[in-house]
Amino acid sequence: MNAFQRHLGEQFVALSPLIQQAHTGTIRLQGEVFVRHGNFIARILSRILNMPAASESVALVVDGYHEPHGMRWHRSFDGHEMQSHFQEQGDYLIEHLGPLKLCLKLQVTATGAVNYQLKRVSLWGIRMPTWLAPSLVAWESDQSGDYNFYVKISLPMVGKLIEYGGLISLLPDTGSC
Numbered sequence: 530m531n532a533f534q535r536h537l538g539e540q541f542v543a544l545s546p547l548i549q550q551a552h553t554g555t556i557r558l559q560g561e562v563f564v565r566h567g568n569f570i571a572r573i574l575s576r577i578l579n580m581p582a583a584s585e586s587v588a589l590v591v592d593g594y595h596e597p598h599g600m601r602w603h604r605s606f607d608g609h610e611m612q613s614h615f616q617e618q619g620d621y622l623i624e625h626l627g628p629l630k631l632c633l634k635l636q637v638t639a640t641g642a643v644n645y646q647l648k649r650v651s652l653w654g655i656r657m658p659t660w661l662a663p664s665l666v667a668w669e670s671d672q673s674g675d676y677n678f679y680v681k682i683s684l685p686m687v688g689k690l691i692e693y694g695g696l697i698s699l700l701p702d703t704g705s706c
Contacts, residue, residue: 531595532615536622537635537643545641545671551593551699552600558591558676560697564606567689574684580691581606589697606693621648628653631665642670660685672696 533552534541541549551558566572566583581587584607592603599616613626624631632649647665650657666681679694 531597532599532617532622533595533635536617537637540635540637543637543641544643547671547674547676547699548641548643548669551669551676552595554595556591556593556595557700558589558593558697559700560589560675560695561586562589562606562693562695562697563587564691564693565689566691567683567687570687571684571690574687575691581609581611581693587693589695591697630654638670640670642668644668663690 531553537544544552550556563585564581564583564587566575566580572583575583587606589607590605594601599614601614602612604611611626613624615622615624617623618632620634621632622635624633630651631647632651634646634648636644636646638644645665645667647663650662662685664683667679669676669678671677675696676699677694677696679692681692682690684690
């Protein structure tokens with residue numbers, strides 16, 4: 530059992546089989562997605578934060594490694610690398626993304642999808658006040674056998690920083706890393 534499965538507990542079996550498979554063992558997701566940025570300030574911040582470039586058609590490859598004490602996701606947006614790792618901490622699933630620490634609660638829907646709820650954010654170990662913290666809309670679902678996902682990050686006083694998502698394929702396990 531890995532950190533994602535333990536965090537969801539009995540809810541894990543309520544996920545669609547595809548989403549369960551996407552969070553078990555070593556996986557690869559691949560396909561074309563959109564990446565969009567917000568206003569002028571958001572575009573500048575996106576560059577400073579080294580986020581992927583905006584485009585309506587970006588090749589995305591996600592390699593996921595689900596291990597007993599955590600999981601690692603390596604994302605490549607047209608060669609632009611973005612990595613994060615997750616671990617359990619109390620009632621939260623914590624995503625570490627560079628200097629950011631995102632405290633997440635996951636919830637399974639009646640349709641077998643999963644929603645990510647952002648509860649707290651820390652930057653370089655300092656908890657951000659709610660009025661300054663980003664907001665997150667993120668989910669994963671099965672759409673006719675494809676992995677469907679959406680992520681949107683917004684900032685107070687700026688609005689949408691970045692959003693990305695789309696339908697991608699979960700590739701068969703080839704047994705290699």
